[in-house]
Amino acid sequence: MEYEGRICRSPMERSAYMLPVAVGCSYNGCLFCGLFKHLKYRELPLSQIEEEINRVVKANGNPETVFLGDGNAFGIDYENMKHILRYIKSSFSNCKRIHMDATVTDISHKTDEQLKEMYDLGVRLLYLGIETGLDDVLLQMNKDHHTMAEAAHQIERLHKVGIDYAAHIMTGIAGKGRGIENAEALAKFINQTRPTKICNFSIFIHRHAAMYKLIEKGEFVQASEFDNVVEGHRLLQLIEVDTYIDNMHDLLEFRVKGNVGRDKAKMLKKYEDYIASFPEEKKDYAPVMEW
Numbered sequence: 001m002e003y004e005g006r007i008c009r010s011p012m013e014r015s016a017y018m019l020p021v022a023v024g025c026s027y028n029g030c031l032f033c034g035l036f037k038h039l040k041y042r043e044l045p046l047s048q049i050e051e052e053i054n055r056v057v058k059a060n061g062n063p064e065t066v067f068l069g070d071g072n073a074f075g076i077d078y079e080n081m082k083h084i085l086r087y088i089k090s091s092f093s094n095c096k097r098i099h100m101d102a103t104v105t106d107i108s109h110k111t112d113e114q115l116k117e118m119y120d121l122g123v124r125l126l127y128l129g130i131e132t133g134l135d136d137v138l139l140q141m142n143k144d145h146h147t148m149a150e151a152a153h154q155i156e157r158l159h160k161v162g163i164d165y166a167a168h169i170m171t172g173i174a175g176k177g178r179g180i181e182n183a184e185a186l187a188k189f190i191n192q193t194r195p196t197k198i199c200n201f202s203i204f205i206h207r208h209a210a211m212y213k214l215i216e217k218g219e220f221v222q223a224s225e226f227d228n229v230v231e232g233h234r235l236l237q238l239i240e241v242d243t244y245i246d247n248m249h250d251l252l253e254f255r256v257k258g259n260v261g262r263d264k265a266k267m268l269k270k271y272e273d274y275i276a277s278f279p280e281e282k283k284d285y286a287p288v289m290e291w
């Protein structure tokens with residue numbers, strides 16, 4: 001199958017077999033996200049998806065984890081989703097879990113019975129764009145029209161049927177001067193909702209992204225990369241649940257990852273050493289990407 005778009009999935013899914021079921025993102029409205037803006041959203045025909053699965057079977061592929069793509073695979077037509085899940089089950093005898101990206105709003109559109117049915121058909125983990133701990137930031141970023149309380153409620157519904165969730169978050173998303181406030185609110189949310197994984201892509205802003213217009217209008221002031229590291233450190237300090245976390249501060253080529261239960265002290269030390277040795281003259285570094 002020819003993949004359309006930019007592949008973006010959590011590094012925690014690197015060993016999964018990625019099976020696209022849609023092109024683009026059905027929501028496509030988050031101001032910071034430019035991944036799929038150039039694509040017209042559409043679901044892929046079932047025949048094309050089956051053909052792709054058959055190709056893998058023919059090549060003796062039998063993955064344990066299947067990751068359904070793309071931006072919001074969970075949001076595809078429910079009957080088609082069930083057909084795909086059944087087809088995966090009958091094709092890959094080794095398959096133990098099916099994962100995908102989802103939105104909070106799309107979970108709210110499913111009944112408890114549908115969620116349970118998805119679990120029975122192999123769905124074990126949904127990646128949700130939690131991004132922040134602050135309602136006003138969700139609103140400013142046009143993040144899927146829900147509040148933090150609604151996100152917590154929908155996650156609880158997932159947990160009741162046995163489906164776990166993983167949180168995509170972005171240090172820096174609350175803007176300059178609000179990193180610690182965001183870290184503290186987000187840690188509270190994480191401790192309450194217990195994600196099994198947290199993937200932090202520290203924010204980077206592209207000149208052509210919708211979000212840049214907020215900067216031009218003076219409605220958002222970008223935090224520096226250093227501020228984002230300090231925010232990541234504070235967040236980690238406050239996380240009390242055992243979860244796997246991967247903090248990617250890519251523009252500084254600095255990364256901190258591990259299991260909070262096992263590696264928290266080591267990870268905090270890595271942050272603290274980095275912060276202590278950070279060059280004074282680079283502390284305001286807050287680039288806008290041009291590519």
Ligand code: SF4
Pocket residue numbers: 025026027028029030033034035036071072103129
């Ligand atoms: S829901 Fe995810 S993929 Fe879709 S626009 Fe928002 S961040 Fe991008």
